[in-house]
Amino acid sequence: MGDEQQHVKFPQEVIDEYAALGVDLPALFSAGHLGNRMGVRIVEASAERVVGTLPVEGNTQPYGLLHGGASAVLAETLGSVGAMLHGGASKIAVGVDLNCTHHRGARSGLVTGVATPVHRGRSTATYEIVISDEEGRRVCSARLTCMLREIGPKDADNLPQGGRTENA
Numbered sequence: 725m726g727d728e729q730q731h732v733k734f735p736q737e738v739i740d741e742y743a744a745l746g747v748d749l750p751a752l753f754s755a756g757h758l759g760n761r762m763g764v765r766i767v768e769a770s771a772e773r774v775v776g777t778l779p780v781e782g783n784t785q786p787y788g789l790l791h792g793g794a795s796a797v798l799a800e801t802l803g804s805v806g807a808m809l810h811g812g813a814s815k816i817a818v819g820v821d822l823n824c825t826h827h828r829g830a831r832s833g834l835v836t837g838v839a840t841p842v843h844r845g846r847s848t849a850t851y852e853i854v855i856s857d858e859e860g861r862r863v864c865s866a867r868l869t870c871m872l873r874e875i876g877p878k879d880a881d882n883l884p885q886g887g888r889t890e891n892a
Contacts, residue, residue, distance in 0.1 A: 733768045738809055745813050759801045762794060766802070771810035774802045774839040774851075780830050789829035795855050795864040796824050802839035803851035803868030810844045810872070816879055817849065817870040824866040833858040839868075847872055 734749060742749040755764035755776070762783055768775040776798060783794035800822050807817035835855050843850040848871055855864040 732766045735770045738770065742813050747813065755801050758797060762797055764798055764801055766805060769805050769809060771806055771844065772841065774806045774809075775836065776802050776805075777834045777836050778855075779834055780832050784831075788831055790831075790835060790863065792824065792826050792864075795826065795835070796822060796866070798835070798837045798855060799824060799839075799853040799864065799866035800868055802837045802853050803866070804870055806839045806841060806851050807849035807868075807870035807872065810841070810849045814875060815872045816875055817872055819868055820848075820871050821869040822866065824864055826864050827862050828857075830857045830863050835863055842867065845872075 732750060739749055755766055763779045764776055765778075766774065766776045778794060778798045780790045783791055785791040800819055803822075804817050804819055808815075811817055835857055837853050837855045839851045839853045841849065842852050848869055850867060850869040853864075853866040853868065854862060855866070857863050
């Protein structure tokens with residue numbers, strides 16, 4: 725998923741579920757290549773709540789404000805992580821709909837996103853993501869729906885191997 729290992733707080737039952745399949749989830753987890761380039765940091769992750777941050781610096785549009793696309797990347801990352809954890813180790817989450825409403829600009833500091841489920845079913849999961857500035861003011865409201873599908877043979881080649889234990 726990425727080269728930087730992060731210290732993400734996962735529920736123990738989620739760590740155990742992945743460990744039973746030979747995957748060391750904390751060892752392989754990251755925000756993905758794009759998220760890493762943008763400085764996304766996941767600080768808490770469960771199917772019920774995913775929290776992450778994004779620096780404004782380096783992610784601005786020409787007027788010096790946080791780029792709306794950066795908010796979208798943070799929102800999709802957080803919602804996808806929640807959907808992945810809801811789906812479990814045998815499924816992958818694929819975003820099929822993302823919408824973002826930008827309420828105010830941010831010029832500096834960190835923004836924090838919190839993703840919470842709106843719907844968690846067998847084949848889809850929808851998360852609401854609220855992105856706020858350091859003063860707690862809402863910068864963006866987003867909603868992401870992910871399709872949950874079983875991992876297939878073609879997916880296996882794209883899964884990260886860095887987190888595999890020796891038993892896998």
